[in-house]
Structures are given as C-alpha cells and as structure tokens.
Amino acid sequence: MSRQNPLQPKSSLLEKKSRNRSGLQMVMIIMAVHVVFLGGLLFSGCQQENSIPPLASSTNSIPSLPPIDEVAEPESKTNNVDIVTAPPVVEVTNTVSLSPPLPIPLDIAKPISDNPQLVSEVVPLVPASTPNTTEVPVSSDQSEYIVVKGDNYTAIARKHSVTIAALKDANPAVDPNRIAIGQVLIIPAPLPKKIEPDLEEGVIQYQVKAGDNLYTIARNHKTTVKAIRNENNLKTSNIRPGQKLIIPKPTLEE
Template sequence: MTHLPTRPILSLLAASALTACASPNFPIEPPVIQTPPPPSAARAPAEPPMARTQEPAPEAPRPTERVESRPLDMPPAAPRAESRAESRPSAPAATPPAEPTYRTVTTRSVTGRVVDVDGPPTVYEVKSGDNLEKIARKLDTTVEQLKKDNKLKSDVIRPGQELKGPRSEAKAYTVESGDTLYAIARRFGVSAGAIAGENDMAIEATLRPGQHLRLPSGFRDRGPITSTQRVRVDPPPPPPQRPAPAPVQTAQATPPPPPPPPREEPPARLPSRPQPYTGRAQPTPAQPPRATTPAPTPAPAQTAPARPAPPPASTPRIVGAPVASAQPSDSEISQLGRGRFLWPVRGDILSGFGPKGPSQRNDGVNIQAKAGEPVRAAAAGDVVYAGDQVPGFGNLVLIKHADGWVTAYGHLARVDVKMQQKVTQGQQIGQVGQTGGVSEPQLHFEVRYAPTPEERARPIDPALVLPR
C-alpha cells in the first residue's frame, strides 16, 4: 500500500522532466558533448515503477501540453519584429534641383558729378588805341594782374598782340572707377576727341578716379548711362542628404521563467532554468516524443545583425525627365549659326555680352541707334511673344526659329507684329526706342539656343552668329 501514493508523483516528475527538455521557453546552448550521469542515478527513480506496474503512463504528458502552450507563440515573434523593421518607411526622396531663375537688373555707368572748374584763360587781341587800363576794364581785372599774367615789364603794348586775361569758369566731369573716355563722351553728347583736346591729353590716355575732365563747349548732359541685364539667381542648395538609419532589430527577449509554485505541488520541482535533458538517451529525429508536437529548436539568443547602412543618397533622377546635354562650345555655336542671322539694326555696341560685375550679366548686346529706326527680324520664324509685360525690357518681341534658336528684341518704341505671326528674315518687327528705363535709344538683342527640344534655350554671344 505504501507504493500507491508514490506512483502518480513519480509520473508527474517524469512528465516535468520531459517538459523541461522539450520546452522552447529558453534557448538551448550550442551542442556540447556532455558526460551523461551514471545510468543508475537517472533510471532508478522513475523507470522501474513505470515499466512494471503503471500502465496509464502515456496519459502523463497532458501537463506537458499545458506547459508548452505558452511558448509556441514565441517563434513567429522574431519574423514579426523583422517585418516591422522592414516596413519602416524609407527616407524621403530628395527634391530635384529647381530650375535657375533670372531677374532683370538695370545698371548705371558714368555716374560721376559735374563740377565747376577754372577754364582756359581769356585771350584778348590788342587793337589800335588800346592801353592796359582799357583792356583791364574789358577783361574785368586789374592792370597789375594783367601785367603779371602776361609777364609784362612795362605798359607798352602793340596792336595785334594777344594778352591773356583771367581764367573763365568751366564745367568738368569727375571720373569714376570704370569710366572710359568714349562712355563719358556718350553721356555728354560730344566726341571723345573733343574731350581729349579740351584737356590737352591723348584720346587713349588712362583715366584715374577723381580726375576732372573739362567739358567742351556745346555739351549736353544726358545723365548716367543705364543698361538692362538679366541676372541669374541660383536657388539655395538643397540640404545634404543623410543616409537612412539602419533599422534596429532586437531579438525577442526571453521571457523570465514563471515563479516557482509552492513546494508542496509537484510542478515545484521544475528547474528555474531548464537545461538539455541528459538523464536518458535522446530520441532520434525520426521518433518525436510521444503526445507532444515537435517544436523547432530555437537558435541561440543574440541580437540580430543590423543591416549595412545604405550609401548616401545622391540627387534622384526623375524617371522620364529630360537630361540636359552638354553645352556646345563657341566654335560649335559659330558653325551651327553660320549664315542664319542678320543684324537687326546697325550701330555702336553700348554693352556687350557677358558678365558686367559682381552678380551682373548681360545675356545679349545693347546696340545704340536713332529713335524710330526700323528693327528687323534676324531670321525667319514665329512670334511667340509681343508685349511690354517683362520688367526692364519695355516693348519686347520674342521670335522662335527652326532648330532650337530664339531671338529677343527689347526697348522697342513700337511693336509692329503680333503673337503667333510668322515673319521672314529682314521683316520689320518694330522701331528703336528707349522703353524699359534706359536713358537713350537702343536695342537690346539676344540670341538663345537649345540643343534639344526638351531643354530651355540658353543665351549665347550674338557676335558668334552675326555677320562680321
């Protein structure tokens, strides 16, 4: 009778030992060769009673099902964590660089002041009956000053002799940095040679800032010379793209073991940290433990390796967007435009093509001409704009030509064509004027070229394609 209460307890202990071996609650260490304990110690407590007398031993694994029912949900947790990491949104694509914009800038040159200076001395030719006192009254000076200015030692003079009187008042221009003799002559409506002769200097002499140049008689001050240029305004550079942070993957933490039950209950004999069961021979892979579902052996717990960080993102290319081709060289432009264009008007060049100072640029040429002179189409094409809504250009006409060429005509006094009108080479499209804030009649003329239809036409030097 003493064996009857012991058999169920032994059966429960055996089932608990099997549960500790098969439970995936804890990671199993990498295979290690262990020396099994003596067979007597492993088999003595449980084998004989189960083998000889108690037949319902197969019913014992039922507690095992309840013990294993909790950790079976753990293996899918790792893929879910990885899927969450993979579904994390990637870094936003970089915004493609914006197209450069332009603004119209009106520059002023020859801005020096006009001041009063001493002019050349007054010259008087002695006539019959004149004397120094009489001549001094006519020249509004004294006899002593007259004798000093002419280095006379006596009061004797003779008819036909020239005497220098006091200096007259004259107007002079104060030279500014960047001024040229020709630009100064344009402002005052005289020739460069007249200014050079008035100041006893060579026409190619170098001017220095602050120098006073006497203005010849008959000058007319037209004010500082103004010219209009289009200045490129580059957008601010996009912020540097940072690589997307690698998703942090953390292996699912092993849940802590459940608190041990009270000592008097059989499950209290379960070890707090189960180890691979070695008390009996391990079953072969083809023979799973009875009444239990074989669970895959979990890999050793470790932090999942982080994915390598992607390389720094470069500026993305929009699929289907046009790709800018290389800008043709000046020699290629000359060959492409040879014989295509005529001068729209003839005259002196007030402002040439290219940079004109810090952040300033002329995308064409400004041609001086008389007001009302006809402006003609440089080549045949279609009028794509005719109006005065572009600031700084006054009345403006844009003509689109074949093979990617465009010409522009600004500061017109009058527009003689309309939009979508076809024009022929040499046809009058307007008249020279000074609209758009310029100080004198002139034509602002531009030539632009686009190698492909998808690109914007870029300004080129008109001198490369106009006849010489």
C-alpha cells in the first residue's frame, strides 16, 4: 500500500484523484464516440449494398420509333420455296391423226371421162429414173479377174493375152492407175490366134528370150538386123521377151 507523503497536503491528493477520474472518463467518451462512428459506417455500408437496384438486362432489341408519315415496313425474308408444277409431258407416238375428207365439188366428183376440163389437165405419171445398180453382165467369152498384189494393166493384159486397150474398154469405170487389191476386173475375150503363114524353106520362127536383141539374133542365124526388121515390119529395134520373130534365110556365110 502506498503511504501518504506527510509533506503533501491532503487537498492536493483529492485534486489528483479527481483529475485521474476525469481523464478516464474522457478516454471512455472518445472510445464510445469511435465505436458509434465505426458502427454507423458499418451500418450505412450494409444498407447501401441492400439498396442497390438490379441492373437492367442488356438486350439487342432496337427501340421502336414513332412512325413518320407511315413508313412501309420492310418485306420479311423467309425461306419459303415456291413449288412449280411441271407441264405435262406430251407422249410422242407414231400415230397419224386423219382429218375428215374435205367435201368435193360436184363438178369434180364426176368421173374424169365425163368432165372434159379435167381430161385436159390430167398429167401422165412418169416413173422417176432410178440409177442403174445392176451388175454388168459378163458374156460367155469374158471372164472375171481379182486383182492381186503387184498387178497392173500391162501385167494383167499380158497374162490373159489381151491388149491394154481392150482391157480398158471392158472396164470403163475403172481408173487404170488406181486399181486396188481384191478389185474385180472383166477380162475380155483373148485375141484370136494368128494363123501362122506357111514359111518358106530356110525361114524359121524364133521366140525372143530375156537378154536377146536383134544384133545377137541376127548373128546367131547368119542374117542381118535390117533383114529381120523388114521381115517382121519392125519400125525400131526394140523387142521384148516372148515376142515371136520370123528369121529370114541365112545370107551370111560361115
């Protein structure tokens, strides 16, 4: 326990106690003010949170404007599909519709023999000329020949003992320079064999062979080229294999 200072008067102690008591009251008042202030702040904050109005929900709607002189509404787009009915298909047939016959006047309905006007107007019907597609008949003395590879008019004529002119006459529609393999040609009748004249004594008939010429033939038969040409009516000295020549009598001695 504190002892009272004997030097200190009693009145000063009372003042000191009262001063301490007033300081404590002041502290309590300040704390009470702070508590009240903080409580007010907390209360006002809670009240503001509860009093916040809900936000208006955001929409994409466009506010409608008042009509200005009756503006026409735009045509709404739709996905509607218009179904068009196809026209009926006309069936194609080969039938021919026959119309009823037209009435014939009485002057025409009479027989033609009784109507001289129609008799003069009758036109005789002439059949149209048709191309001649029939095959050319082959006579008994003619024959048919099928062209083979390597053939020409000269070889064919020589093979059948006819002349080239006769072969052309028998095939007038054929170009001699354009005959094809497998083409059929008409071979005319062969030339009649000449009747060999009776040869004089010492005169012979000679068939030309390959490699022959008038000079070698004349030398082999002891005659001259001029004599052979005169005997056979040759205008030139050209001869061909197979050709027959009349050799005159020998005129040259060995």
